[in-house]
Amino acid sequence: MSTRDSEHVVHVRAPGKVNLALRVGPARPDGYHGLVTVFQAVSLYEDVRAQEAPGFSVTVSGRQAAAVPTDDTNLALRAARLLADSAAVDKGVRLHLTKGVPTAGGMGGGSADAAAALLACDVLWGTGLARDELAELAAELGADVPFALTGLTAVGTGRGDVLSPVLGRGTFHWVLALQGTGLPTPAVFRRFDERQAGPVAEPVLSHDLMSALRAGDPRALAPELVNDLQPGAVDLAPQLGEVLAAAADAGALAQIVSGSGPTVVALASGHAHAQSVADRLRAAEVADEVLVVTGPTQGARVLESMRGPAHPGPA
Numbered sequence: 001m002s003t004r005d006s007e008h009v010v011h012v013r014a015p016g017k018v019n020l021a022l023r024v025g026p027a028r029p030d031g032y033h034g035l036v037t038v039f040q041a042v043s044l045y046e047d048v049r050a051q052e053a054p055g056f057s058v059t060v061s062g063r064q065a066a067a068v069p070t071d072d073t074n075l076a077l078r079a080a081r082l083l084a085d086s087a088a089v090d091k092g093v094r095l096h097l098t099k100g101v102p103t104a105g106g107m108g109g110g111s112a113d114a115a116a117a118l119l120a121c122d123v124l125w126g127t128g129l130a131r132d133e134l135a136e137l138a139a140e141l142g143a144d145v146p147f148a149l150t151g152l153t154a155v156g157t158g159r160g161d162v163l164s165p166v167l168g169r170g171t172f173h174w175v176l177a178l179q180g181t182g183l184p185t186p187a188v189f190r191r192f193d194e195r196q197a198g199p200v201a202e203p204v205l206s207h208d209l210m211s212a213l214r215a216g217d218p219r220a221l222a223p224e225l226v227n228d229l230q231p232g233a234v235d236l237a238p239q240l241g242e243v244l245a246a247a248a249d250a251g252a253l254a255q256i257v258s259g260s261g262p263t264v265v266a267l268a269s270g271h272a273h274a275q276s277v278a279d280r281l282r283a284a285e286v287a288d289e290v291l292v293v294t295g296p297t298q299g300a301r302v303l304e305s306m307r308g309p310a311h312p313g314p315a
């Protein structure tokens with residue numbers, strides 16, 4: 001590897017997500033639950049910087065960085081290795097993750113890292129995969145990874161990895177109540193199973209939800225927000241009941257647990273309303289951090305692919 005190669009840095013940004021609806025079906029023979037979900041990418045991001053290196057390594061900074069593993073279980077590292085194996089690349093990479101999305105927060109932060117790492121390494125190594133080839137690798141890494149590549153608003157079926165875009169309009173304003181301690185997704189699914197008295201029905205999405213998204217109407221969207229994992233998440237983290245009540249008291253149009261939690265997402269009617277809900281939620285002191293975000297936002301994208309200034313390219 002030349003010194004110049006080692007100075008090549010690719011910077012990719014990928015969004016976190018909220019689940020506007022999460023309907024969980026019966027467990028399948030492979031152990032996964034079939035589900036139907038509506039993802040929306042929001043303006044809370046993971047920034048991944050990739051630089052060629054002899055081996056594979058990852059460092060992490062930013063929000064809740066201490067909770068992220070830097071060994072081979074790190075999803076971004078697994079993504080880089082998967083791309084190297086499948087494209088027969090014999091180069092390595094040094095990854096740096098700057099986290100904006102909470103860890104184990106139900107917002108797909110690790111999935112965003114994986115999607116961003118796939119794209120960053122594809123550019124860094126010049127493997128030039130098509131988006132659908134990247135999406136196939138993404139699905140191998142985790143059910144939420146393909147969505148972090150595509151972003152915007154989409155219906156996910158299967159494990160959540162089979163996506164179809166939702167042609168919505170407008171911008172929605174969300175208030176996020178973050179917790180310092182995450183919830184492990186498998187435990188929340190186990191609790192979902194334990195709570196079922198009888199057989200679980202096949203999941204469906206409401207037509208009214210899709211119309212509300214198409215119209216870009218937060219008031220029509222509010223009664224359609226639903227999360228079948230919420231009761232299980234609240235069982236495991238009872239303080240979430242207080243967060244949901246505080247969001248309602250703060251005047252949100254509606255509030256739900258995002259994905260497997262513990263992040264609570266509250267819907268506002270616009271920017272000023274979101275700020276007011278956020279202020280009141282902060283005052284209620286039920287969350288470690290309260291943020292205002294918007295959605296939908298784009299999926300993983302290259303922000304910069306740059307060679308170090310000390311080593312300009314040939315004239």
Ligand code: ATP
Pocket residue numbers: 067068069073074075076097102103104105106107108109110111113114144182183185259260261
């Ligand atoms: P999802 O909603 O997709 O289930 P999540 O947002 O709840 O995911 P993540 O932040 O993606 O949760 O991380 C889940 C677990 O994965 C963490 O507890 C952590 O141990 C592990 N992990 C592996 N790689 C990463 C990464 N790059 N960032 C965050 N967590 C990671």
